[in-house]
Amino acid sequence: MADFDVAVIGAGIVGASCAYALAATHRVALVEMEARPGYHTTGRSAALFEEAYGPRVIRQITVASRGFFESPPPGFSSSPLLSPRGALFIAGAGKDASVEKGLADALPGTVEEISRAEAIALCPPLDTPWLRRALFDRAAMDMDVNAIHQGYLRGFKAAGGTIVCDAEVEGLERAAGRWTLRTRSQTLRATQIVNAAGAWADRVGALAGARPIGIVPKRRTAFIFEVPETAAEIGQWPMACEIDETFYFKPEAGLVLASPADETPSPPCDAQPEEIDVAECAERVQAATRFRIERIRRRWAGLRCFVADKCPVLGPDPDVRGFHWAAGPGGYGIMTSPAVGRIVAGFIRQTGLPDDISAMGVTPDEFSPARLYS
Template sequence: MQTRFDIIVVGAGMAGASLAARLGGKASVLVIEAEEHPGYHATGRSAAFWTESYGGPRVQPLTAASGAELRALGVLAPRSALTLGRTGEQADVERFARVYGDLGVEVHVLDRAGIAARVPGLRGGWASGVLEPSTCDIDVATLHQHYLAAARREGVEIRCRAGLRRATRSAQGWLLALADGTEVTCDVLANAAGAWADPVARLAGARPLGIAPYRRTVAQLAVGRPVPGDLPLVLDVGETFYFKPEHGRLWLSPHDETPSVACDAAPEEIDVALAIDRLENVVDWPVERVEHRWAGLRSFAPDRLPVYGFDPADPAFFWFAGQGGFGIQTAPAAAVLGAALLLGEKGGDVDPAPYVPDRFVTV
């Protein structure tokens, strides 16, 4: 069994898998994963979609740059997104459309008739909205498996049940003790640990950046009327809910962000009830039953932008974390950018400057 590598990536979720796939063939790479299978946490619990307004205008370049690869891989299915505004929120709706329109996103401002035509049973009080025709659903499992398979084809080793237990830094590199009882060494340690990004940094003696996990809840509902298959992803400009159709059912979230420790997240009944209450204020669809509920952790840096780059205090510790809820839709461009930074190459068309960890250095 090989014990020496150029780069060891911590985490085999979408972030670690996509990064490893880009590094494979250019460096010897090991991916270590604490769970029995890759993608157990955030990746495996995502109700993912590709929409350029999600994550904010400073994340949009990563989303836009990822679209071509996602389409080429066949993991996108047309959906469209409709961001609703209540009476009195017209200025917010127009501002939303202007911000993303200025970035080149196709957006259409709709009046009450326009949104009601796309959301059957829309209740009163909803006056306008912004339609994004380019929004798509993402087949997350297929995308994740693509990156894992691509990494393996390029010689990347992936070890599960091998969480990081100890990291010792010396002039010769890193010595890592893993949960499977083995020890491995490498030149560079890449932190793609999601909700565990700051704990991994502490193990490695790096200063945590304040990457905090937040719980997000999703419920699958059976409702007392047919759910249109062409229903858009429906959100609101105040970010208090979203819902979308899924095989005749409805996936619904209260758009919650509840602070959490890094853990195996579980849904809370109060969050499911809150989601249903918010849905009932949008449409007159009777909820017959909750068929399934789950929760995952979305991890944000203090400024809510991802963190890609070498630690300012240790050129052998690399951050690839803080992807929030947009890590799936930005995975292709982020991986290109991250691999280029790790290897000292030019990568893609996205400017890395907004995402480097140096931004957290205080003078």
């Protein structure tokens, strides 16, 4: 029976970043139920790196991830992981309070208000009576999600890690300080487990006898449509996100990606888009822009997974020995993945939070599953 120090369950971006961060010091197995890593939420994102997005802790660990993306270790990727994009937060009539809140909530130096004319110069399709005010984060970047995910997996394997696919974990038993993982295809042993099972995190927790963290998978839809502008013109536009996140759109390889920013609770599953969500989004985007959405090339949906406070759950389970959580990354899992991997590795090595993250005033309790027990 294959024997490891750590078994990471789930080879999405979260599991891959944890396995990558641990591989230098531990014998690690990365165990995935699908035939290939990244099939679920990780392969379905909008790929934006945005330091002004999400709750405070998310913003802090996004900032703590930037350095890795900007200067990854040699050999991690042959192409840049980030490229300039910029993000406009656009407001129609009656949204002044949301604009003021957006300015007040932003970390210093990240977001500024720009004039309507400046916003239209950045993104000409916004030249409609709908637009009243706009905030701009010039530092928002596009991420190459595939390069990041593959970089983690390649680095993990190069450091001696083992990836096991087609291996849904169906049973977890602990005896004499060791876990036995029974999967659909084989049985593995490990001293410690990291639960990075995305939408299935509470199901995997239950296999280990852990209390639920209350993970709620929320479906988010995206689609790609054609516009008459050239790829070079489209490529200059920033992402444009309605100030209350009722829709957003951004350039995507010569086409435009849009999302209704839906958050429909769902059981864990292979999420599929609903026609009504696509149609409502198309309507909202057309009302705010000069776009006429006539040809949709592709549509999809993925599950963004949240606990009650929308912050991730990272670190040891308070009751079940040798069982660690890496769950609930919400809509931020790609951009926070370098920090998440380092944080989880710090818990397993018992070295505490990385210094740069502690220095921001973040504490381990902010990630603990215990904060969620009522």
